[in-house]
Amino acid sequence: VHMDGARIFNASVESGVPVKEYADTADDITFCLSKGLGCPAFSILSSTKEFIKKAKRCRKLLGGGMRQIGIFAAAGIYALEHNIARLKEDHEHREAISNALSETGWANIVISSTNMIFFTSPYPAQSIVTAFRNKGVLFLEDGGMCRIVTSLNNNDEDVAETIEIIKSMEESEFV
Template identity: 40%
Template sequence: MGETLLIDLRSDTVTKPSPDMRKAMAEAEVGDDVYGDDPTVNALEEKAAELFGKESALFVTSGTQGNLVSVLSQTGRGDEIILGNQSHIYSSEAGGVSVLGGVVMYPLETNQNGTIDIQKIKDAVKGDDYHKPRTKLFSFENSHNWSSGRPINKLDSDKMAKAAKEVGLRVHVDGARIFNSAVSLGIPVKELTENVDSVTFCLSKGLGCPIGSVIVGEKDQIIEARRVRKILGSAMRQVGVIASCGIVALDTMIERLEDDHENAKKLAIGLSEMDIIEIDADNIYTNLVRFKITNQKGFEFAEKLKEYGVHINGGESDLRMVTHYGIESSDIDKTIEAVSKAVNVI
């Protein structure tokens, strides 16, 4: 007990920039991005759009802002978005689309694998009833945070998108960790998202950048998204210093996500061998590991684990560990050992 806190598994947002990123920041060509004059931002946006097979892209400060801008650029005040009741937009973004955009959120039950039933999507559309909001947008999350980072495969993704479009809705994907899904499924992100209208993906999670997310979509939507970003006070100037990391990430950090997945699987298997822990190790596919301690609250155990040099997130019942750039296989061994020690002193 009393060991120095060394292993931080709270989130993949705690990563530090790689040496290549730091070099790119120091050498980045910059200009005023509000005028469209930052060559590094332009290069990042072009690269992202090409990677996803979309017409255009927009660099934003965070995943939450990316989702907010995406929703507000495809809806109006009083319109409605259909989304999962466990989605990040609904549960963890401070109700931003409603607070700032006047958009009504209509949550649907989320299946264990992160999908939403096709018929429920169709039935949720309000039609022309003027007593109710106009349903304009459907959103789902890939990978799905609350489903232990479960990747939604192309078949299920296409089914949901097709169902939404059949009833006249546009489709947005919260793809904060979409590259984790693509790597896990062995499919390019372009194919995984080809039937949706917009995607937000984070640079500052598994890809290891210090700041930023990107929205990809149709040209007209991105033009409107740029306006919404300005309304939110988030148009930036010589931001190529930051965007440079995104280029490095898209060039060098995608394939290495498999290392994070392997570490997460190893961690889950190790945890599953402890009687006091509830975990479905067979359904760990990416870098998120969710589990429960059967005889105490999650946040209490998370606090106890700090004493053994491991920092994780714990709620009322669930705990979460996230593998990421900078975490090695040896760190997983140490984490399993630390959990075993902490469990044995409960």
């Protein structure tokens, strides 16, 4: 059984369940060093020595690999040592933004967990995204929903400003 652990550290911080407990339920796991942890790129594959040996061979056969990646390795080590504990801040920022959206008459929260918010609206998602972009707040339309992700790139001031923009939005801006 493979586990796609792209956001496993967010899940662990949110739930209080150690990453090892999640990982122990699978034969192998990948986890991302960039999503939430701030590394510029790369994921880690973890499994048995035999599986990793096969994975390295497959990577080589498919032309994967990079040279001189020490700088990325250093960024990955830094991310693992410094940025896991601070994920709680991202979750707090998500909660504050989610609460502000919930108080509007136009946002219906579908999912608000870890560092992600998905919401629908009677207005087209793309028009909401555009209205917010015009005020300097960037997020995406994803399958007819609006998707907001908080990260280490967002500080308390950014979140406070976003909340003020949410509160000041007029529904007429979405049409």
